[in-house]
């Protein structure tokens with residue numbers, strides 16, 4: 001299981017609702033964590049799988065891995 005910076009981040013990253021099997025289709029899923037790139041992003045609900053990479057946790061302000069280092 002991946003380590004996350006805080007409980008809020010973990011809750012959002014691991015949140016899966018029972019109405020949407022695809023997290024990108026769920027308006028309640030805000031944060032996507034890419035295990036491949038080890039980066040975090042805000043899910044942009046435009047019907048696709050767009051993610052806006054974020055560099056800092058919005059809750060605890062921890063610097064996040066962005067997959068570029």
Ligand SMILES: [Zn+2]
Pocket residue numbers: 004005006007008009057058059060061062
């Ligand atoms: Zn955090």
Ligand SMILES: [Zn+2]
Pocket residue numbers: 017018019020025026027028029
């Ligand atoms: Zn949902």
